[in-house]
Amino acid sequence: MSTINGRGALRLAKLEETLASGGTLHLRDAAELCGVSEMTIRRDLSTQTTAISLLGGRLVMANYPGVTPIYDLTEQQASHYQAKYRLCQRALAFIEEGDTLFIDCGSTLIPLLSQLSHFHELTVVTYALNVANAVAALPNVRLVLLGGLFYAASQSFSSDSMASAIERLGINKALISAAGVDLERGISCFHFHEVAPKQAAIATAMQRLLVVDASKFGVVRPAYFAALDDFDVVVTDEEGAPQLLVGDGRDLPAVTVT
Amino acid sequence: MSTINGRGALRLAKLEETLASGGTLHLRDAAELCGVSEMTIRRDLSTQTTAISLLGGRLVMANYPGVTPIYDLTEQQASHYQAKYRLCQRALAFIEEGDTLFIDCGSTLIPLLSQLSHFHELTVVTYALNVANAVAALPNVRLVLLGGLFYAASQSFSSDSMASAIERLGINKALISAAGVDLERGISCFHFHEVAPKQAAIATAMQRLLVVDASKFGVVRPAYFAALDDFDVVVTDEEGAPQLLVGDGRDLPAVTVT
DNA sequence: GCGTTAATGTTAAAATTATAACATTTAGTG
DNA sequence: CACTAAATGTTATAATTTTAACATTAACGC
Numbered sequence: 001m002s003t004i005n006g007r008g009a010l011r012l013a014k015l016e017e018t019l020a021s022g023g024t025l026h027l028r029d030a031a032e033l034c035g036v037s038e039m040t041i042r043r044d045l046s047t048q049t050t051a052i053s054l055l056g057g058r059l060v061m062a063n064y065p066g067v068t069p070i071y072d073l074t075e076q077q078a079s080h081y082q083a084k085y086r087l088c089q090r091a092l093a094f095i096e097e098g099d100t101l102f103i104d105c106g107s108t109l110i111p112l113l114s115q116l117s118h119f120h121e122l123t124v125v126t127y128a129l130n131v132a133n134a135v136a137a138l139p140n141v142r143l144v145l146l147g148g149l150f151y152a153a154s155q156s157f158s159s160d161s162m163a164s165a166i167e168r169l170g171i172n173k174a175l176i177s178a179a180g181v182d183l184e185r186g187i188s189c190f191h192f193h194e195v196a197p198k199q200a201a202i203a204t205a206m207q208r209l210l211v212v213d214a215s216k217f218g219v220v221r222p223a224y225f226a227a228l229d230d231f232d233v234v235v236t237d238e239e240g241a242p243q244l245l246v247g248d249g250r251d252l253p254a255v256t257v258t
Numbered sequence: 259m260s261t262i263n264g265r266g267a268l269r270l271a272k273l274e275e276t277l278a279s280g281g282t283l284h285l286r287d288a289a290e291l292c293g294v295s296e297m298t299i300r301r302d303l304s305t306q307t308t309a310i311s312l313l314g315g316r317l318v319m320a321n322y323p324g325v326t327p328i329y330d331l332t333e334q335q336a337s338h339y340q341a342k343y344r345l346c347q348r349a350l351a352f353i354e355e356g357d358t359l360f361i362d363c364g365s366t367l368i369p370l371l372s373q374l375s376h377f378h379e380l381t382v383v384t385y386a387l388n389v390a391n392a393v394a395a396l397p398n399v400r401l402v403l404l405g406g407l408f409y410a411a412s413q414s415f416s417s418d419s420m421a422s423a424i425e426r427l428g429i430n431k432a433l434i435s436a437a438g439v440d441l442e443r444g445i446s447c448f449h450f451h452e453v454a455p456k457q458a459a460i461a462t463a464m465q466r467l468l469v470v471d472a473s474k475f476g477v478v479r480p481a482y483f484a485a486l487d488d489f490d491v492v493v494t495d496e497e498g499a500p501q502l503l504v505g506d507g508r509d510l511p512a513v514t515v516t
Numbered sequence: 517g518c519g520t521t522a523a524t525g526t527t528a529a530a531a532t533t534a535t536a537a538c539a540t541t542t543a544g545t546g
Numbered sequence: 547c548a549c550t551a552a553a554t555g556t557t558a559t560a561a562t563t564t565t566a567a568c569a570t571t572a573a574c575g576c
Contacts, residue, residue, distance in 0.1 A: 007553080008553085016372065017343065017369065017372055017373070018343075024313070027533085036554070036555090037554070037555055037556080038533095039554075039555070039556080040553080040554055040555080042534080042535090043553090043554085054533095054534095055282070055313050055314050055316060055318075056313050056314005056315055056316065056532090056533075056562090056563080057314055057532070057533055057534090058313060058314065060313075085275065085276075111275060114274060114275050115275065127405075129390065129391070129394055129403075132387065132408070133387070133391065135408075136387055136408060136410065136413070139410070142407065142408070143407070143408035144405070144406065144407055144408070145387075145403070145405040145406070145408060145415055146405045147385075147402070147403040147404045147405030147406070147415070148402065148403070148405070149400065149401070149402055150390070150393075150394060150400070150401035150402070150403060152394065152397070155394070157403055157405070161419070161423075165419075265523080266523085285563085294524070294525090295524070295525055295526080297524075297525065297526080298523080298524055298525080300564080300565090301523090301524085312563095312564095314532095314533080314562090314563075315562070315563055315564090517576105518575105518576090519574100519575090519576090520573100520574085520575085520576105521572105521573085521574085521575105522571105522572085522573075522574095523570100523571080523572070523573090524569100524570080524571070524572085525568105525569075525570065525571080526567100526568085526569070526570085527566105527567090527568085527569090528565105528566090528567085528568100529564105529565085529566080529567100530563105530564080530565070530566090531562100531563080531564065531565085532561105532562080532563065532564080533560105533561080533562070533563080534559100534560080534561065534562080535558105535559080535560070535561085536557100536558090536559080536560090537556100537557090537558085537559100538555105538556085538557085538558100539554105539555080539556070539557090540553100540554080540555065540556085541552105541553080541554070541555080542551100542552085542553070542554085543550100543551090543552080543553090544549100544550085544551090544552095545548100545549085545550085545551105546547105546548095546549090546550105
């Protein structure tokens with residue numbers, strides 16, 4: 001079998017274009033559309049490199065967020081997900097009806113978003129595309145996306161005017177995530193373009209919550225953006241953490257939840 | 259069988275939360291996760307109303323763009339898609355390497371976006387979430403999303419500063435879609451918040467392309483945003499259209515493609 | 517506690533999808 | 547034109563998913 005197949009590639013290109021606007025295509029329809037047998041489409045998919053994957057007889061675009069990353073429920077992954085989920089459950093306890101929330105980029109806060117459907121009315125401010133997509137699906141949540149130039153690495157946007165745009169909004173609670181939390185070196189993330197929006201949100205918000213799992217403690221990442229006592233609340237997932245976080249005399253004590 | 263099932267709803271909520279961050283879950287894993295049999299999950303899915311759908315033994319979020327709108331390839335739909343696709347192929351002919359494109363909201367221009375992967379370097383400016391998602395997947399295209407308050411009806415954003423933000427960008431070509439094109443009443447769309455960005459793009463762009471299928475001719479929609487001769491090129495899909503569009507003395511003649 | 521009903525589990529059969537083997541067609545070459 | 551090899555089609559078989567029927571367990575009222 002040859003790895004390069006002119007017509008096969010052409011067929012897949014056609015199918016990719018068909019699927020690009022979203023949706024799924026049954027194998028039988030794909031075959032009809034290309035005027036070949038189902039078997040040929042199957043062979044195309046298995047011999048060529050393509051962005052299409054076959055899911056129970058239907059073709060779907062593999063790069064679509066909801067599809068490919070087939071959630072393989074191995075033991076570790078299940079517990080890892082549970083941890084992320086519990087962390088967000090704790091953060092959820094701080095959210096109240098009518099809040100205007102700043103939601104940071106990253107994957108930490110994503111499990112929180114579907115939970116927001118239980119409220120009657122909320123507003124979410126974000127500069128992350130994945131957050132926006134999750135919130136856009138919620139009819140009860142107003143979404144404000146701060147745009148700019150897109151950075152694929154963090155699925156977020158950057159713009160000169162972002163800080164001033166954030167400051168003009170009446171943000172109630174800022175939920176900030178981080179890639180590193182160190183007592184001495186402060187709180188840091190990977191990408192420098194995230195610093196401005198994080199700092200602006202911290203500066204404006206009435207309540208500042210740092211949401212990080214315990215694996216981030218003692219870690220330092222390239223982009224410093226805040227000190228620990230810039231936050232009113234630290235939401236984390238480990239018993240040991242409180243000692244690290246006892247404030248010396250802040251308005252609100254650092255809160256840690258197991 | 260009762261339609262309301264407390265535990266069933268709870269299980270589905272749990273599964274929805276699991277899937278909210280993307281990915282798929284095999285029926286067997288979902289059953290294990292909930293501590294019930296596969297059959298119970300099946301029953302939950304068929305008796306309760308849920309955003310989850312079952313695709314070849316795997317659970318996926320139905321509201322994810324790539325998944326639900328199961329592209330049913332009936333005769334008409336196939337030809338309808340072909341029409342949309344051909345329209346975009348024609349628009350594609352106007353795009354050149356290095357362009358900075360303004361891409362309007364709506365579904366008309368979506369099939370164009372996957373085609374942009376054939377270029378080496380492009381920049382896309384948009385105020386629509388669905389456009390942004392399609393472009394975010396392309397590594398060779400820079401994405402500038404103009405943010406603001408989200409309108410679900412048009413999957414797009416609105417903000418006071420949008421017009422000025424557009425005018426600050428060096429937009430090469432503006433690809434504008436419309437819901438109505440009438441010789442006397444001009445070009446119109448459904449939503450008033452789309453008017454400002456469309457007009458700003460038309461005002462700034464070096465070349466202005468109106469991309470509409472012939473079904474929009476002779477139609478008037480609530481929000482007027484431009485006259486026909488504000489455009490340099492009209493890309494459409496019907497023979498009959500040219501007569502409607504012959505300009506009287508413009509820089510570039512109105513171009514119509516069959 | 518008993519009886520009733522909803523909820524869930526178990527199993528077998530039907531339908532669908534995946535794989536493999538072999539047959540046929542097509543395209544290119546001397 | 548015959549020969550070769552790639553590409554595609556066809557068919558049978560295996561694996562998986564779906565459906566349906568019936569068995570079992572749990573919950574609730576009296």
